[in-house]
Amino acid sequence: MPLPCRRTWRCATPRSTRPCCRTVCSSPWARCCRACAADNRGRWRGPAAVLFLAGSLVEIAFHAGSMRDNPLIDPNPTAPILVFVAAIAAIASADRLQGPLARLGPARLATLGLVTYPLYLLHQTVGAALIAALMATGLSGWAAIVLAALGVIALAFAVTRWCEPWVRRWLARVSAPRDPAPDSRPTASLPTG
Template sequence: MPLQNASNRQYYFGLDLIRFASACLVLLFHLGYSTWQPESGARDIVRGAYAIPEASLFWFGGMGVQIFFVISGFVIANSAQGATPYRFFRSRALRLYPAAWICATVSLITLLAFTERPVLNLLWRYLHSITLFPLSPWIEGVYWTLAAEIIFYALMFLLIAARRLDRLETFSNLMGGISIAFIALVACNRNGLVQIEHLEGFRKTVGRYLPLWYGVFFSLGMNLWLFTRRRLSKASAVYTVALFLTCCFQIYLAFHGTDIEEGISDDGSRQAWQVPVFVFIVAMAGLFASTHWPAVDRSIPLFAREPLRRLGLVTYPLYLIHFSLGVILIKGLIATGVSPMLAFVASSVLVFLLCLYIATQLEPALRQRFGHVLDRTERRFGLR
């Protein structure tokens, strides 16, 4: 989502680039690696029709989600400043719902036309998706991250409603501290230092929706925003380093050990946990440089700024729509005689072009109409 500084309206082009790169990581992970693995949620679509060994180098791409959560913490801390509870709700609703309505509809049509999944089940998943109901099932598995985002938004909404945004630093540090404790508990449980039955099951369900398993990433983003605004205390600046290190440790836990993240096969590649950690460090360095040193963004040539802005707009629909549509496109192209790797590349490009159309044509029009509805509601009930 585009980000502007509340005080000087500065636009952070670097965030758009990092956000888009993160979405591409997730797309490459799903279409190039995880969807043709035996444990994939797309196995009923693929049915062993293809494999793309050349694209296995994207096995770590799922960690784009962690980068998203840091950016979200930064963006929401910024957008909450000076906002009333209703205005904060309005901005989040306008950002999330129009694209979700369009993308969930495309996914529904795709799955109805090209799979044998039960119609009633798909409609139930579709209903969950267009309402952004924070409990599964959804039309696409990637919607789980929206559930985590919405819970984070709800906590920020309560902070705004309580008129305690002046305690954002305390709120962020508390969320981060609880998440650090949970991650440490998971690590101790895996190494036999404690024995808590069903902890891994809790981590994979409730723990990933509540800011427990991923809470440190939201907190890191909020603290980076506070630091950029020179509102972070020295003690919290040191604490932010601990948040960053814990984020790296969480990624290590996700990609190393006996219980790895869903969608990654036990093929030895998971031992290279240094790769996702390094990618995360590079992304955070880029985020810090773009937001803390305005000269970095100002150095971007004028001709490149509008394309970067468009890439930022594409990110959300690209993330929501790529999974089933991309898999079906790959399978269809391979059926016509195209090589798996070429089908993978062509499908990725086609999905991107569709998302570019959604982000620049369909979504703005729908968002404008939805905004009018919210404006009328605001006037009718005297909301501010």
């Protein structure tokens, strides 16, 4: 039997204050408890978002600073922080992007969705190698980042377009159930008659 909260929460229904259980709502006021929990959950969104963003920026700055030993990589965290902020802004405005994205059509959106996993797999290692190689040729950090990003995106599209279908067909062929081979050994049988 769950213990009720010692604290009294203001219920979402007007003119009532009832004790709620925070974990399991098995009291007669279960509906009230769920409403209270829903009302009180939203108040942590702002501080949680600020904590998440601050922690992320500290992590990015730390990792950028840890690259000081590599002469080909700029330890300035400005570029990674700007990329992170741009990604968060795109996520935050996702509801506004629904209309323009819907105009692309389902086939193009499906292709964009399929590109995300190869992009996830390739962006760090191939991207870092491309940035280092481009900066070794004397290109500035920003230009190297832009060119490496375009190169990794193109490579992810190529993997999605040509490599993945071939691998899928090969895996389907290899893992397809096979009919058992007929037994070619002679069988001994008694003569009839």
